[in-house]
Amino acid sequence: DGGITQSPKYLFRKEGQNVTLSCEQNLNHDAMYWYRQDPGQGLRLIYYSQIVNDFQKGDIAEGYSVSREKKESFPLTVTSAQKNPTAFYLCASSIRSGTANTGELFFGEGSRLTVL
Amino acid sequence: GENVEQHPSTLSVQEGDSAVIKCTYSDSASNYFPWYKQELGKRPQLIIDIRSNVGEKKDQRIAVTLNKTAKHFSLHITETQPEDSAVYFCAGAFVLSGSARQLTFGSGTQLTVLP
Numbered sequence: 001d002g003g004i005t006q007s008p009k010y011l012f013r014k015e016g017q018n019v020t021l022s023c024e025q026n027l028n029h030d031a032m033y034w035y036r037q038d039p040g041q042g043l044r045l046i047y048y049s050q051i052v053n054d055f056q057k058g059d060i061a062e063g064y065s066v067s068r069e070k071k072e073s074f075p076l077t078v079t080s081a082q083k084n085p086t087a088f089y090l091c092a093s094s095i096r097s098g099t100a101n102t103g104e105l106f107f108g109e110g111s112r113l114t115v116l
Numbered sequence: 117g118e119n120v121e122q123h124p125s126t127l128s129v130q131e132g133d134s135a136v137i138k139c140t141y142s143d144s145a146s147n148y149f150p151w152y153k154q155e156l157g158k159r160p161q162l163i164i165d166i167r168s169n170v171g172e173k174k175d176q177r178i179a180v181t182l183n184k185t186a187k188h189f190s191l192h193i194t195e196t197q198p199e200d201s202a203v204y205f206c207a208g209a210f211v212l213s214g215s216a217r218q219l220t221f222g223s224g225t226q227l228t229v230l231p
Contacts, residue, residue: 045219105150105219110159
């Protein structure tokens with residue numbers, strides 16, 4: 001059953017702690033993305049990766065870090081430098097990026113992070 | 117970079133009526149405009165998209181129109197049903213670097229279909 005899986009679904013963190021959100025896909029997609037969703041602000045791009053061992057900053061990368069050591073995996077670390085980390089985080093993948101026609105995004109079910 | 121504005125933020129319609137959601141974009145180079153539907157507690161899913169070489173696209177009860185000159189596009193849902201109630205996001209593809217086109221999303225419209 002192909003798809004994109006995020007974990008954990010809910011996560012609580014104390015201020016000053018780093019936390020890593022997992023994103024795994026078995027769709028054989030080249031491109032993967034992390035979005036942040038806040039009420040009334042739509043989806044904002046944090047980081048994206050077009051191929052293994054390469055990633056680029058999105059619109060709101062400050063306070064976040066990523067890695068892409070495997071095609072299937074694109075974990076996001078929310079660091080203590082992120083000033084307002086409480087949000088809903090969505091991971092997505094697509095067949096390819098870097099072309100004139102961006103492919104359909106397939107989203108995970110999301111991870112809700114709450115900083116206490 | 118690209119800026120996509122979406123209106124209205126909330127929309128209530130009676131079951132059977134039509135719903136229209138509008139978006140404007142700033143980057144004239146954008147050439148791909150998808151619409152995503154997010155039901156409560158679920159992931160966003162693509163429902164329809166349009167590319168810049170066409171002005172209108174239909175899929176059963178949903179349609180999207182694009183006006184490249186005015187840089188706006190709209191989602192039309194006819195004969196609305198309760199299961200159409202969701203948050204709808206428009207998006208546009210814009211250039212982040214010389215080789216990549218990434219999506220910028222609008223702020224979303226909460227559509228409620230009243231029985």
